[in-house]
Amino acid sequence: MGINLDPETGVHWEAEEKDWQLIRDNWPAYDKNLTPTNTMGAVAEMFRQVPGSVRSDHPARSVCAWGRYAKYPGKHTCVEHSAVSEAGKRVWKAYETLFVDGNDFEKIGEDYEKAYVVPGVRIGNALVRLMYQRELVDFAVKWMETNRA
Template sequence: MKPVMKNEIIDALRNVGLTAGDAVMVHTSLSHIGYVCGGAQTIIEALIDVVGQEGTIIMPTQSWKNLDPATGVHWDVDEQYWDLIRQHWPAYDKNITPTNTMGAVAEMFRKWPGAVRSDHPARSVAAWGKHARYITENHDLCDIFGDDSPVGKLYKLGGKVLLIGVDYDKNTSIHLADVRAEYDSKHNTIEHSAVMEDGKRVWKSYETLFVDGEDFIEIGHAFEEEHVVNKIKLGHGELRCMAQRDLVDFAVKWIENNRK
């Protein structure tokens, strides 16, 4: 297949509805697009070229392996060794800690000149542009995806969501709907992560909403039946762009009507 070039990505981004000044949460899979000439760097440069200096780009940079082994994130380690992980997993450092399964674009983006990263040890985001510091500041341990979290702040800005080669199971903004919705099985959980406090590494416990994304693809497909979602092909994959508020508001109602 012909390599995907930067000018093609820029054209696709504009044709799918991204404009100068937009604040946008981006979820990307390079492998589903095909061979991109320049890889992750080209994707990021194209996004910056389109939204410009007045725009804001946000990407999830989660390091969810910095959670307790009992949650299943260290499935490749026998339970007898879980206490060793709890004692020695490196404390989160937003300048160093790598992403986990967020993709090559997000991994490069977290270190991009001018990008800043939030302080949540397991569920961070990185942002670049006009509202980057607003989006990433004060990312509370107990408010991963709520109204004052990065996705909640994007909602307040009237931002967009851009899916590049991925489905709705990667669409972090639906977690905001999960926070807002009321349903019988909704519950909190106690998480643990390694963090730095007063210059020392500690295994920190914190209470937060149980993260549930099992039905996100179903939610997304139902959303597309009732709302306009701009779509365009790029390489082997597809770009989808939508208003985040529309998605979240729809998802709240869907969750309340369908989750038990």
């Protein structure tokens, strides 16, 4: 479900144009109340179901928030197309959504590690970095305000 976007945008593993309509006709519809999170794990899926949580309408990259700022409107939007469920029927629809650009997240992490001590520990075969989430989020917000146009 994590790639529920129009095949014309190229998200379906470079599907051939002759197959686009077949994909549109058969791709499962997104329903933000029913469609499980994709590739995020059990914690994200549980959080999505917490009473009072707010999930975005984005069929392929939805986000979920809780608390007084959960409905904070985004500043940048774009138009995308996806299969969605309306009145129990599956339809392809154009919709406005938050513009999400995660291309610089790796750079944000690198700059954060230059600015702060970030200890790493091994858990099994994985290297895990330990940091305070609020500190990281505050750093990322300032970084984006400074480095994004």
